[in-house]
Amino acid sequence: MSNQLPVLNSCCTPISEAALGPEQAAEGAAVFKALSDPIRLRLMSIIASAGDEVCVCDITPHFEVSGPTISHHLKVLREAGLVDCERRGTWVYYWPLPERLTWLSTLLSVPAAV
Amino acid sequence: MSNQLPVLNSCCTPISEAALGPEQAAEGAAVFKALSDPIRLRLMSIIASAGDEVCVCDITPHFEVSGPTISHHLKVLREAGLVDCERRGTWVYYWPLPERLTWLSTLLSVPAAV
DNA sequence: TTCGTGATTAGACAAGCATCTAGACAGCGC
DNA sequence: GCGCTGTCTAGATGCTTGTCTAATCACGAA
Numbered sequence: 423m424s425n426q427l428p429v430l431n432s433c434c435t436p437i438s439e440a441a442l443g444p445e446q447a448a449e450g451a452a453v454f455k456a457l458s459d460p461i462r463l464r465l466m467s468i469i470a471s472a473g474d475e476v477c478v479c480d481i482t483p484h485f486e487v488s489g490p491t492i493s494h495h496l497k498v499l500r501e502a503g504l505v506d507c508e509r510r511g512t513w514v515y516y517w518p519l520p521e522r523l524t525w526l527s528t529l530l531s532v533p534a535a536v
Numbered sequence: 537m538s539n540q541l542p543v544l545n546s547c548c549t550p551i552s553e554a555a556l557g558p559e560q561a562a563e564g565a566a567v568f569k570a571l572s573d574p575i576r577l578r579l580m581s582i583i584a585s586a587g588d589e590v591c592v593c594d595i596t597p598h599f600e601v602s603g604p605t606i607s608h609h610l611k612v613l614r615e616a617g618l619v620d621c622e623r624r625g626t627w628v629y630y631w632p633l634p635e636r637l638t639w640l641s642t643l644l645s646v647p648a649a650v
Numbered sequence: 651t652t653c654g655t656g657a658t659t660a661g662a663c664a665a666g667c668a669t670c671t672a673g674a675c676a677g678c679g680c
Numbered sequence: 681g682c683g684c685t686g687t688c689t690a691g692a693t694g695c696t697t698g699t700c701t702a703a704t705c706a707c708g709a710a
Contacts, residue, residue, distance in 0.1 A: 437577075437580060437581035437584045437585060437637075438584045438585055438632075438634070438637070439585060440581075440585050441578065441581045441582045441585045442577060442578050442581040444574065444578065447574040447575075447577045447578040447581070448574040450571075450574075450577050451571065451572050451573055451574040451576070451577045454568045454569075454571040454572040454577065455568075455569075455572035455573075457564075457565065457568040457572075458565050458568040458569035458571075458572040459565055459569075459697090459698080460558065460561040460562040460565040461561075461698090462565070463551075463556060463561045463564050463565045463568065464555065464556050464558065464561040466551060467551035467554075467555045467556040467561070468555045470551045470552045470646075471551060471552055471553055471554050471555045478656080478657065479656070479657090482656095482657095487698090487699070487700090488699075488700065488701085489656085489657070489658090490657085490658070490659080490699085490700075490701085490702095491698070491699055491700075492657095493657060493658055493659085494658090494659095494698075494699080495698090496658095497658085497659095509656095509657085509706070509707085511656095511706095511707065511708070512655065512656055512657085512706080512707055512708065513656065513657085513707095514656080514657060514658090518552075520552070520646040523551075523552070523644045523645075523646050524644075524645075524646050526644045527641045527642075527644040527645045527646070528641075530637045530638075530640045530641040530644070531637075531638075531641045532584075532634045532637050532638050532641070573667090573668080575668090592686080592687065593686070593687090596686095596687095601668090601669070601670090602669075602670065602671085603686085603687070603688090604669085604670075604671085604687085604688070604689080605668070605669055605670075606687095607687065607688055607689085608668080608669080608688090608689095609668090610688095611688085611689095623676075623677090623687085625676095625677065625678075626676080626677055626678065626685065626686055626687085627677095627686070627687085628686080628687060628688090
């Protein structure tokens with residue numbers, strides 16, 4: 423169920439230190455786009471803060487949209503490389519992939535003193 | 537020219553530590569949306585990495601889209617509270633507002649050891 | 651095998667967004 | 681004042697995206 427995760431080509435240089443090239447910007451923008459929906463950001467925070475894997479059946483009740491809509495948003499997070507999932511029996515479990523979060527956090531970090 | 541900057545209501549708790557509420561998620565998603573376009577992310581990186589204010593006339597040549605399109609994207613960054621600008625004579629200058637970047641970076645940060 | 655439950659996929663539709671052209675505005679120099 | 685340059689605003693257009701319902705798939709139990 424782990425599908426093709428985008429490779430992290432650009433790494434670790436904050437935008438406050440060096441401007442991004444077009445390819446790096448496209449890569450970064452794609453991940454930000456995955457977090458640019460309130461539902462997806464909440465999904466990400468629920469999964470990331472769980473400290474463990476989370477069952478979809480425990481996620482869906484937090485939201486007021488239909489199951490397929492949640493499923494769609496989880497797929498977007500998966501394709502952005504932010505989470506991964508596995509089916510176990512009847513249920514599907516999601517967990518965070520912290521590398522991407524760390525990467526974005528570094529990208530946006532601002533040196534304390536310039 | 538500095539317009540109403542959104543207030544930073546939610547602050548400083550990484551999503552890896554606590555799940556976001558709907559309002560916080562909406563606020564964060566709005567800022568991520570501003571960075572979810574490759575052109576805007578490059579614009580932000582150009583302005584943030586300049587170490588000083590940047591003239592629009594120095595920005596536009598980096599891109600292959602029309603002037604009004606750049607102007608539109610800069611407005612989105614401005615309304616997200618990521619940059620601010622001022623007209624001086626014929627030219628308009630932009631500079632970064634690091635608070636927002638720091639906030640996002642903290643939001644996405646992952647504790648070294650869980 | 652058949653049924654029931656949990657989750658995803660498929661397809662449709664409305665709303666939102668990126669981009670363009672044309673026009674307006676601000677400031678400088680003649 | 682008049683024209684020129686740099687930037688922004690207005691309005692239109694085509695593409696993208698979020699959401700839904702209906703259908704399908706995966707698995708476990710009877």
